[in-house]
Amino acid sequence: MSLRFLPYISFPGNAAEAMSHYHEIFGGDLQVLKYADTDTTGFPFTPSPEAVAHAQLEADGLLLSGGDAVGEDNPPLSSDVYSFLLSFDTTAEAEEMIGKFTSRGGEVTMPFEPAPWGDHYGQLTDRFGVVWAFDVPGGAG
Structure with a gap:
């Protein structure tokens, strides 16, 4: 079995800012794909074109992914139950x-x-x- 644990964060509309922030801290290579750059035909929701569909930061020893959460009632990121x-x-x-x-x-x-x-x-x-x-x-x- 080959397993990798790769954290993904659903941001409340600020994924581009947050992933850029992590890029400043960790360095590496950041790829950001916005919904404007994708075909959303058939999606069960209508995303904002400027929302991040997927972002990935790869740096030394780190692979962090994220995007903008879709929906109205997204939970806050702040929590003491994970780190x-x-x-x-x-x-x-x-x-x-x-x-x-x-x-x-x-x-x-x-x-x-x-x-x-x-x-x-x-x-x-x-x-x-x-x-x-x-x-x-x-x-x-």
Whole structure:
């Protein structure tokens, strides 16, 4: 069996802005497809031409996809029941990434520090409401 876990975020109408934001943070290659660039014939809904049908960011160790949610009553992104875990080799790498998020409106919700299980661990919520967790196994310096 070949399995890959690839997170997908349905944004409440701001997918282009959010995916561009993540591109600034992670670098890599960002592809964005808007509904204006697709054939929506036969769709059970009428999307805004400027809405993002699909976006994909591929960077070192990361493949993140997303698009604009369709419908009237979409749930908010902000939640304490999930997070995206980023694992690093050193605390310096993790701290640098945390700095990229916080300098762009992210808010630390759990300080990045030694955890009871021996790793360095912390969390933040980005300006879109997505929770990101940061981990360095064994607390490697």
